[in-house]
Amino acid sequence: MTLDKPAASWEDRVTVFTGRISRPITGSYITLWQRVPGAWVLRGSARTTAGGVYRFHYVSSVPTTSAFRTMIGVKAETALAISDYQLSNIQDRKIVLNTPAPWYATLTGASVTGRMVPAEPGKELALQSYLGRGRWQLLSIATMDTAGRFRLRVPDDVPATRTVRVLTRGVTQPLMEYSGLATIVVKAHLNPKVYAVSAAMVPHTYRAGCPVRPSSLRLIQLNYWGFDRKVHRGELVVRDAAVQKMISVWTSTFAAKFPIRQMRRVDRFGGSDIKSMAADNTSAFNCRRVTGNPYALSPHSYGWAIDINTVENPYLAANGVWYPSNGLAYRNRSVSRPGMLYASSTASKALVAQGYLWGGYWRKPDYQHFQPK
Incomplete structure (x- = not known):
């Protein structure tokens, strides 16, 4: 035979x-x-x-x-x-991991990449993080391409050091293939980016006759700590000359982990200050009249003033009305809660150091508001 x-x-x-x-x-x-x-x-x-x-x-x-x-x-x-x-x-059938970077900044797309030999196009792979005592946590799932290459996302909205591995899915335990271990380090980082502003980017907050044209504005994208203790990406539209001041302020605020509810340009709310405040939005430029006083132009029209955590830091308008209506419980400043601003808050001290004054001292207090002297 x-x-x-x-x-x-x-x-x-x-x-x-x-x-x-x-x-x-x-x-x-x-x-x-x-x-x-x-x-x-x-x-x-x-x-x-x-x-x-x-x-x-x-x-x-x-x-x-x-x-x-x-x-x-x-x-x-x-x-x-x-x-x-x-x-x-x-x-030897292998899952080979590429050497990761020494560290990744938060929200920059941290991932584990590599290749499986032989390639099995479309096969699912899983990324696991070691929790200790023999326990592993599933982080993400992806499929390999025709060459066996893969990319698996690592959660990067909190700083952490993780020991991870990649394994095959859809097979019984004896047939699973495991990669070696890799260490992924994610560090909290403000990661500011500055962009020019066009009129199309501020369709609801700019109009002809405003004191600052879009060409004199800048969009800053930066990271901030949320109330959920995770890092989120935000955006502020400010005067070009205020950019470095804002980056300095938010570098300090981010390092202190001061929580921000959200940070979006007011155009996301149709240019409405009322809607932006009700959404607890932190924002800067908005060419408009003062809320509660239609006869005065708001300092926000110049791209210098900034409002922070508008619900936790309400505003008493000239007409005697508190805004936003869902922030009334925060009028009592003797009970300190997350996101509230005081003279001793990191954000307050950082802005004052940059030449700003705080509306919390005014006769009609504006706890959310800062503007240059």
């Missing part, structure tokens, strides 16, 4: 063994044997088909180069025929 040399294969993948017997008896009982130190071990059985042909499908859980042979029957002493042995090369 003959045994064909099998093609090179991979651990956890099928290795195919084929051969035939010289007397083409259909239905002959054939067994497959593997040589291990000190013995031959039975690995499978099959029956011959037309022409005396037989075929085996064998899966090895480990990479190895081993000798295999076949025989008619199950005992070498009484076998009607035994084939010569053939060497089978079962290669």
